[in-house]
Amino acid sequence: MxxxxxxxxxxxxxxxxxxxxxxxxxxxxxxxxxxxxxxxxxxxxxxxxxxxxxxxxxxxxxxxxxxxxxxxxxxxxxxxxxxxxxxxxxxxxxxxxxxxxxxxxxxxxxxxxxxxxxxxxxxxxxxxxxxxxxxxxxGVVPYGCSLSWMDITADTNISAHTNTNTHHIQKLLASFFLTRVGCSHCDLISRLTRELLSHWRVKDSPPSLTLHFIEDNFPALHTAVSGFPVTSSRLIEGQIIHRDFATPCPPSDQQPVKAVVLAGYLQPNVLSEGFVLELGGGEKKERSSVQYGSWAETSLQCVFAHLKRLGVSVLLSAVKQSDAALSLAAQAQMRVVECVGKDELSLFAQLSGATPVSDRRLIHPENVATLTFCRPILLGDHRYVHVAFHEPEERLAVKPYSLILCGPGEGQTEQYSRAFRDAVHMLLVTWEPVSDRTSHSQQSTSLPEHPPTEPPPSPPKCVLEPGCVIPAGGTFEFLVHRALLQRDSRASHTDVGVRLLADALLRVPQLLYPHNPRLFLQTQTQVASSVRNHLHPSGLLACTPKDEASPEQTRGKSDGHCHKRADAAPPASALDPGLESVSCKSxxxxxxxxxxxxxxxxxxxxxxxxxxxxxxxxxxxxxxxxxxxxxxx
Structure with a gap:
């Protein structure tokens, strides 16, 4: 029982x-x-x-x-x-x-x-x-900073001190990676994140498009390399295909390189192509097998001759080809890459503009991709295929780059890869506006009775605007705690649950510095003082609440509602907790x-x-x- x-x-x-x-x-x-x-x-x-x-x-x-x-x-x-x-x-x-x-x-x-x-x-x-x-x-958003998407994809070679918003974005990413990879490498990984986003940003497009693309294609966009220090991580131009050449790879000076993506087999199919294999035994059966072999070889030779006329020298195949096909490819000095993953082939097709072909008899010029180069690359203990695309910016408005993430061991490299992907998702949530449920639900889906006289329905009110960040280290919890207590004081009766939530939120900043309670008290006092004076809670940057900025504060205001105070003290980097996303905390x-x-x-x-x-x-x-x-x- x-x-x-x-x-x-x-x-x-x-x-x-x-x-x-x-x-x-x-x-x-x-x-x-x-x-x-x-x-x-x-x-x-x-x-x-x-x-x-x-x-x-x-x-x-x-x-x-x-x-x-x-x-x-x-x-x-x-x-x-x-x-x-x-x-x-x-x-x-x-x-x-x-x-x-x-x-x-x-x-x-x-x-x-x-x-x-x-x-x-x-x-x-x-x-x-x-x-x-x-x-x-x-209670929180007016004291935060609204970062611009253009800032996150700005030139990473520009010093952070020359661009306040770029410095803030670096702090947002570094704060995220600090809890995932430690303080030694958080700046390096955050810089690589910004560089990758900058290269893959589609011009005149919303941030969600780029972030969704990188998140969905991340397995094909990065390569984990174990046995090397983290500082060896870098970006390289083009795409890394995580397979090696199945045929000898002779040095070639051909520029540009022509490639075809194959979704099927080069070997002829008996049933689909109409060859009849007669049934029988003995000499008759042997004669039929010889005829089939001769027909298949002739058919393959015709395929490679057609590929040569198209100038193709590289074949990317989703399946493993036959020994006969590989032999003929080697004779024709064509390089074959077998068993390429579906994600990698899909990304290659998007970047090259070439349509994959499933039937070997239907290879046309639109199926041929033009590459700057296609060569082997050694990363750690593995040899892969490295390709670069011919003039992609004119067509895609992006710069294809691949991320090489290194680590001393396999486990550490996996953690860096996982943290990198989570950071991209965090940025996606940060730039995702949260609409007011009430205003959205009140909108009618039917047409008004008098269209000439009735105004169009207003769009949903955005409660949490995209890109809003707040200093880390307990600032969010302090501000929400204060806002909840003010709400409860204005209510006609005490809401016990709201009071409990306000008290519970203070537990989080208390645990940030368990051996240094002074930092907790300093942060709490600093936030309270900043709120009273309508200043940015960090005490270092003046991000004034909207509609409350004075003319003196408004002058020199940069994009993102942030600007340096003339009398601000230099930031204490050793105690700087960084920034965190308001949307994620909400x-x-x-x-x-x-x-x-x-x-x-x-x-x-x-x-x-x-x-x-x-x-x-x-x-x-x-x-x-x-x-x-x-x-x-």
Whole structure:
């Protein structure tokens, strides 16, 4: 008979607090790294909260559910796994305390406390869905900076000191990579990110187009190379095809190079091309086989003769070709690359403008790609094919570049690749405007009764404008805490749930500097002073609230609502926490409220004797790859 376990609020809190203890080891600027030991014996160091949490061997279903919520949130925003757990634990701790405040802590009954906790969690979720965006728009956005997409793709050779907004974008990326790859390499990886975005930016297009393209094609756009220092990471022009030549690659001075993408086989197909192989035995069967071989060879020779007339010298094939086809290709001095991945072929077709061909008999000039070169390249222990495209900017308005990410070991290289892709997704969320649900829902989809007299429906009001960032280090939490308390003071009655959320948010900046409480107090005082004086919360740059800037402050204002104060002190780089995305932080709070409401809906745990998924060990815990290939939510 299955074992039934009744869930108490204390048990739920203990489960989340156990995850909190794990996350605290790697949180904040003073956080360390976790050592993973895989089943193969390979040791990997990681600061990624998602990788650490998904690597744990979790038996309790609530713990697995929380980790699943964290993973889903990070898939949506690219970041926030550690803060997610800390905020959830802090909020749950306050809710449990509030639910038990008028009851005996040792009381065996749990129904009343659980009902009160559910009520508070549900009210917070309703608040998050209906009012949180407005609170953040009023209490946070006016004190942030709206970065321009042109700044993020500006020339990276320009010094950051000559372009304030470019410096801010570098800080945004460096702050993100600081928690993922450490302080030693965050500047290098953030610079490579900006360079890649600059090369792939499509002119006169929204940022979402470029970011979506890089995210979707990232496996084909980057190459992981193990056994080299991170400082060897770089960008190279063109595309890297992660296969080697299947035929000898003689040196060629041919300029330009003609290539064809093959989706099928060069070997003739008996059924599709009409050759009849007679049935029989003995001499008759042998004669038919000889006839087929002669016909197939003649057919292949005709194909290669046609390719030579088109000037083709490179064949990129999605499948493995026959030995006869490779032999004839070598005789014709054609280079063949077999078993090229679907993603790489798709990217090659987009960049070259050539249409892949599935039938060898239908190769036309429009199927031929023009390349500047096609040559082997040695990266680490592997030899790949390196191609560059002939005059792509006139047609695509981009500069195709590939990213080479190096690391001392395979595990570190994988972490850098994962962090790079998450950073691109974070930027995508940052530049994604969040529309006001109320104004959007009130718009009618039907035509007005009197079109000549009725004005057209207004577009949805943008609550969180694209590209809004705020200084990291607890600024967002301090501002939201203040905005929630002001909202509660203006309300006709006290909202206990909102008060608990405001108190829980302060727990995050407190944990950033566990051994230096003075930094917490300094940041809190600085934010409060900046809000009173309508200044940027960092105290270093004056980003005044909209519609409140004085004429003196408005003069010299640069694009992005940011400019240097004449009396501002030089930035203290050692204590500079960087910048973080307001949109990502807003989604983080809402995701925590959704997870909290779901977490408190369960009363019983039914344990059955079924095989559960096991994961590799992580230093007395576990390790596994991030589930990058799973479908999105």
């Amino acid at each position: 299955p074992h039934v376990e009744r869930l108490h609020l204390r048990h739920v809190l203990q489960t989340v607090c156990a995850l909190e203890e794990v996350v605290l080891r790697v949180f904040g600027p003073e956080g360390g790294q976790v050592l993973f030991t895989r089943d193969t014996g390979q040791a990997v160091l990681s600061r990624s909260g998602t990788q650490i949490l998904t690597a744990l061997r979790l038996e309790h279903p609530l713990a697995r559910m929380v980790v699943e919520c964290v993973w889903k949130h990070c898939r949506k925003t690219g970041d926030g796994s550690k803060t997610f757990i800390l905020l959830l634990a802090s909020l749950l701790r306050l809710i449990v305390t509030a639910a038990y405040k008028e009851r005996n802590v040792e009381h065996t009954s749990n129904s009343r406390e659980a009902a009160e906790a559910r009520r508070l969690a549900d009210s917070l979720l309703t608040f998050g869905l209906e009012e949180l965006d407005d609170v953040i728009a009023a 989604r983080l709070v809402l995701s925590v409220l959704q997870c909290l409401s779901r977490l408190l809906q369960f009363d019983l745990v039914l344990r059955t004797r079924t095989l559960t998924h096991t994961r590799p060990r992580c230093h007395s815990n576990t390790s596994q790859e991030d589930r990058e290939e799973e479908t999105d939510d």
